[in-house]
Amino acid sequence: MQDINFSKESIKNRMFKRVAALWEIKNIDNLDPVVKLMIEGLAGEIFKLSGEMKNIETRILEKVARALTPANMVSVRPAHAIMRVRSVSGISQIDKTTEFFYKNAGFLKKANLKRLGFTPVCTPQIINGKVAAIVNEKGYYHVDNVMTRDVVAWPEQPSHLLSRKMWIGLDLGKEIRVLENLSFYFDFPYIEQKEEYFRLLSYCKWHQGKNALDVKTGVYSFTDEGSDRKGQFAHKYEMCNMIDDDILNKYYHRFVTINSRILHGEDTTELFPGEIVELFPDDVVQQSSKPLLWLKVEFPPFFEEHIMDEMTVNINAFPIANKYRERIEYSINEMSTVVPLMMGENEFFIAVNSVADSFGNHYYENLRDNEKDKSNFTYSLRRGGCERFSSADAREYLVRLIDLLHDESVAFSSSEKDTLAESAVDLLEQINHLEHKVDVKNNSQEVVSYLILEQEVEDSRMLFPEYWLSNGPVANDINASEVLFYTSDSDIERGSAQLLSTTRGGQMAPDNTQQTAMYKYSLTSHGSVYSKEDIINFCNSRYGNFAGKVEVKRGYVASTIPGEGVIRTIDVYVSASKKLAHNEKGYFSEELHADLRRFSPDDFNYRVFVQ
Structure with missing residues (x-):
């Protein structure tokens, strides 16, 4: 038509x-x-x-x-990274509410931030230990506390005993006798297209001496879900847990966890691996400072010599996200049961963590459960729309006033040209200036969320809402090796909290156009990617701010996985809507590749090309 x-x-x-x-x-x-x-x-x-x-x-x-549209898709996306810490003694764990602060005064002042916090996206296990030495084809290295490698010795001659193998020397506390579920984090900081190497880590073979070790992909985390199926279902679909799962998926293949028990004692430690000591100079043992627990790793044939040398490995590492808790106090009574959840500049609301009052009552979100809740104290969450006159209304009135001045300018200029016409011009300039200021402020400040209590409040009381906030894209590009601070956990060694990767991935909440694209994708694909149209809709909905044009083609490539040969691939060509730096293209390609694999069948082999 x-x-x-x-x-x-x-x-x-x-x-x-x-x-x-x-x-x-x-x-x-x-x-x-x-x-x-x-x-x-x-x-x-x-x-x-x-x-x-x-x-x-x-x-x-x-x-x-x-x-x-699913709530996690229309919410702000926190920046994320990998960090490491060290336990003071023995083996301990870090709770998901443990907050680490970034205290660079210049960065905080430039971004107009009161605080910039990070919390773990899982409950990791940390130990009193570190990677102290590495042996590979290139040589024998000592690793210090800031991950700098010092060459101790070189092999005297090439040998098949060193080919595609690495020995990791762990310096552990004497109180640790047995290790279980020890996770290793691998990275290739100076290699492009590193994603294919991460996916080959699951094909590595691990040994402690002559004993083979059972390993699995992913970081080990203590689970804390509900005891019944209903509790587990609710736990899975909480906003913060969905964000955590999404970030964990991005780093899933970078971790390897040893399921087998690792014994630590005088009979399992040595100054240097005995099976290769003859390949190095005679004084190599004397240059070793203390006995270490050595683990041998055999890599697939795709790992070349220079790749092995550029590889870094750490323990006590885990993913973190730029989200932190904010707690306020608000007085409520029978006339006031609407509580605004206030945010500062460059702060964005994620979800409510808990709500309690001064009488000791706990409030729960009304999820329209058919069963009657044990508690009669419930609330509803509403994002915006509770103000009598909001910033959106102010912008709408400004637009109408400007349109009126433009459309009826003849009427203004026809009478009292010396006074009214000049005043109208001055007024138009002031309105344009005010509209620009409102738009600029609105770009970095989202609408206020509100708690609406659903029960009548008979007595005045204080309400204590606690909710999660994030800084969105402001928390991006904090460099690796930056030190983070903390105040709550005494099991963490002072000064050991350090970033292992650059923070990235923080994005504003999607605008109305992108929300419509997300709704189209979720309605047509139900959260899965099967067809060419699903891939295009997924890219437009999830990365609409970066992806300009998306093309999907068929391709073939020699597989890097041992024994597979030539495989069919799905090649995704993405034309960026704006100019991206070289490292930004790599980050974008890695995240898109990880997300496509997460929502697609296991036999889909993707290649992502960012133009």
Whole structure:
């Protein structure tokens, strides 16, 4: 069907033609001037009404998309990275609420931040130990506390005993006798297209002496889910847990966890691996400072010599996200049961953690459960819309006032030209300046969320809401090796909290256009990627701010996995909507590749090309 042009002129012309046909007039110039004036006025009103109808349709679609799209897709995305710490003694764990602070005063002042916090996305196990030495084809290295490698010795001659093998020397506390579920983090900081190497780590063979070790991919985490199925289901679909799972998936293949028991004692430690001591100079044992627990790793054939030398490995590492808890106090009574969850500049709301009052009552979100809740204290969460006059209303009135000045400028200029016309021009300049300031502020500040208590409050009391916040894209690009600070956990060694990777991935909450694309993807694919259209919709919905044009083609490539040969691939070509730096293209490619694999069948082999 041909689209109808709803411009003001087209509406007026169609009305003139209709009037001329009804009155049998061949030339519209013969119409009465009063009739012409009435038709022009009516065409203008119809044009305004058609614009308002389009706005209503758009707002309805946006509201439906916001209500039916999964909450984790329309929320702000926290920046994430890998960090490491060290336990003071023995083996301990870090809770997901443990907060680490970044205290660079210059960075915080530039971004207008009061605080910049990170919390773990899992409950990792940490030990009193570190990677103290590494042996590979290139040589024998000592590793210090800041991950700098010092060459101790080189092999005297090449040998197949060193080919594609690495010995990791662990310096552990004497109180540790047995290790279980020890996780290693691997990285290739100076290698491009590193994702293919991460996926080969699961094919490595691990040994402690002559004993083979059982390993699995992923970081070890203590689970804390509900005891029943209902509790586990609710735990899985909590907002923060969905964000944590999404970030864990991005780093899943970078970790290897040893399931087998590792014994630590005088009979399992040595100064240097005995099976290769003859390949190094005679004084190599004397240059070793203390006995270490040595683990041997055999890598697949795809790992070349220079790749092995560029590889870094750490323990006590885990993923973190830029999200932290904020706690406020608010007085409520029978007349005031709406509580605003206030945020500072460059702070964005994620989810409510807990709500309690001064009488010791705990409030729970009303999830429309059929069963009657044990507690009668419930609340509903609403994002915006509770203000009598919000910033959105202010911008709408400004736009209407500007349109009025533009449309009726003749009326203003026709009377008292010396005073009113000049005042109108000055007013227009001030309104433009005010509108610009409102738009700039709105870009870094989202609408306020509110808690609406659903029970009548008979007595005045204090309410203590605790909720999660994030800084979105402001927390990106904090360099690796930066030190983080903490105050709550005494099991962590002072000064050991350090970033192992650059923070990235922080994004603002999607705008209305991107929310509509997300709704289209979730409605048509139900959260899975199977077809070419699913891939394109997924890229547009999840990375609409970066992906300009997406093309999907078929391809073939020699597999890096041992024994597979040539495999068919799905090649995704993404044209960036804006110019990206070289490292940003790599980050974008890695995240998109990880997300596509997560929502696709296991036999889909993707290659991502960012142009």
